[in-house]
Amino acid sequence: MNNRIARIAMAAITMHVFATPAAGEYKANVVVDARAAGVTIRPEIYGQFAEQLGTGINGGIWVGPDSPIPNIRGYRRDVVEALQLFPVSTYGPDLRL
Numbered sequence: 488m489n490n491r492i493a494r495i496a497m498a499a500i501t502m503h504v505f506a507t508p509a510a511g512e513y514k515a516n517v518v519v520d521a522r523a524a525g526v527t528i529r530p531e532i533y534g535q536f537a538e539q540l541g542t543g544i545n546g547g548i549w550v551g552p553d554s555p556i557p558n559i560r561g562y563r564r565d566v567v568e569a570l571q572l573f574p575v576s577t578y579g580p581d582l583r584l
Contacts, residue, residue: 537548548566550556557564 537544539545548563549561550558550563552558552561554561559567
């Protein structure tokens with residue numbers, strides 16, 4: 488008899504827990520007006536990033552100023568010239584050549 492009461496009590500507790508909304512639960516509505524003016528994103532946020540993966544930097548972009556490969560202050564000239572074709576900002580220490 489005690490086992491049966493325990494199972495009924497456990498079932499009642501389980502139903503109560505799953506039927507009760509979580510604390511802090513609320514409903515919200517969002518309206519998006521695609522015609523409204525938005526914020527301006529400054530062009531300085533865009534740029535390029537290179538990470539050292541294998542020989543991507545050393546021996547790739549960076550060859551050193553004394554390298555026989557044509558370079559601009561150690562950066563491969565062909566890479567610098569290719570990156571300069573992209574309309575990105577030149578803020579920060581990276582490739583401001």
